[in-house]
Amino acid sequence: MAIFKHPFGRYQIIDRELCRKDWVKTSELVKIIRVELSIDVSNKTINNDINAMRYDSLLGYFAPIEEDKRNKAYFYSDKNYTIKAFGLKxxxxxxxxxxxxxxxxxxxxxxxxxxxxxxxxxxxxxxxxxxxxxxxxAKNVVQTEQTPKLSGSELIPLIVQSLNEGRKIQFEYKKFDEFEAKVVQLEPHLLKEDRHRWYVLGRLEKYNDPTTTYALDRMISVQLLEEKFNPVNFDFEEYYRYSFGITVTNMPHVEVILSFTATQGKYLKTLKIHPTQTEIIDNDNEYRISIKVKPSWEFYEKILGYGNTVKIISPDLVVEEFKERLRLMNEQY
Known part of the structure; x- marks a missing residue:
């Protein structure tokens, strides 16, 4: 469907021309729209647009457009008026x-x-x-990070409906490291995105925990059930406060001290590694910080990504786990 079947583009041009000039003929507007929007419109369409700008209560412009009988043209009786006041400056x-x-x-x-x-x-x-x-x-001066369309994103509307209506969902779930799928009935309580993947958190009937997590790209044959459930009083923001991704371990959070090179520190000052980041040392030799986290595989993956620009100072438990991961990596070579 052509975008410019909708009149909003024409309204913008009509407004612009009326602001620029003392008066504008309908035929002139037809020509400008033909050039700028690459569509053909009739004088009648433009006249209808002008009437809509003047009288349509849904639009709400109530534009002070008057007709110049002598020149057979339109003009703004209020020279300070513009429909931009109803939208973007x-x-x-x-x-x-x-x-x-x-x-x-x-x-x-x-x-x-x-x-x-x-x-x-x-x-x-x-x-x-x-x-x-x-x-x-248009000169493209902004290029955003492209989000790949992953399998499972088509399930988002159904899960949102389930969340809004308080209805259970049923689906088959197959983990990447398992051969057979299992049937799951879930009370969904949160839809969450992490690193371009979507997850649903919810409660299974036999448990009270509302944080059982399923990845949408591993869900099959999802159905919206008629069975209702009551929303839980659970603080998901607090739940993820010390996480480093979708994984939240049962261990209590710990304070991790990280030492970075001074150069790497410049990047971390402008883009924190974690919301709990606190600066300890900042000089020409070192940038040292503390973060409060529940170490998970996402945490170690992140730290490994900094290569030789980072060193874990404490606690010993995290240091030893990191050394073990380095040992296993070294065995690959």
Whole structure:
């Protein structure tokens, strides 16, 4: 479906021309729209658009557009008026461009199918307000990290429905290291993304724990059941406070002291390794921090990624576990 069947692009152009000039003929607007939006519209369509801008209560513009009988043209009786006052100001456009680029990477997800046209409107608002003839002509000055569309993302709408309606779901679940799938009935309580993968946390009937975790890309034949459940009073934010990913161990959190090179420290000062990060030493030789975490495989994976720019100072338990992982890595070579 062509985006510009919707009138919002035309409203923007009509408003712009009325702000620029003392008066504008309908035929002139038809030509401008043909050039800028690459569509053909009739004089009647433009007249209908103008009436909508003047009287449509859903739009809410109530634009002070008057007709110049002598010139057979339209003009703003209030020269300070613009429909921009009902939406974006010129200073918001750069922020919109950034947002549009970020949002656009998710538009193929099933959960956004009902909003894909809205996303296109955002992208086209950038185009129109920027005075570009087509989106391909726009200079791409923002490139966001692309999120791969993983298997399981199509289940998000159904799980969101389950969360909103308080209904159980049933599915087959097959772990990567198992040969057979098992049937699971779950009360979903949280949908969470971690490193481009989606997970659902919930409660199994035989347990009170609402944090049993399943990855959507390993779920098969998901069904929304009629059976209802009551939401739990559980603080998931606190639950993940000391985590380093989706995994939360049963061990209490510990304070880990990490020593980085001074150069690596410059990066960690601008992008913390963890929300609990506290600076201990910052000089030309060392950048030392403390973090409070429940060490998991995601934690060790993160630290390993820093290579020889980091050293774990304490506690001994974490140091020994890290040394064991290094030993196993070394055996690979």
């Amino acid at each position: 010129d200073g918001d456009i750069n922020a919109l461009k950034f947002f549009a680029n970020t949002l656009n990477q998710y538009k193929e997800y099933e959960v956004f199918k009902d909003f894909s046209n809205a996303i296109e409107k955002v992208l086209d608002a950038v185009k129109i307000r920027g005075g570009l003839n087509n989106f391909e002509q």
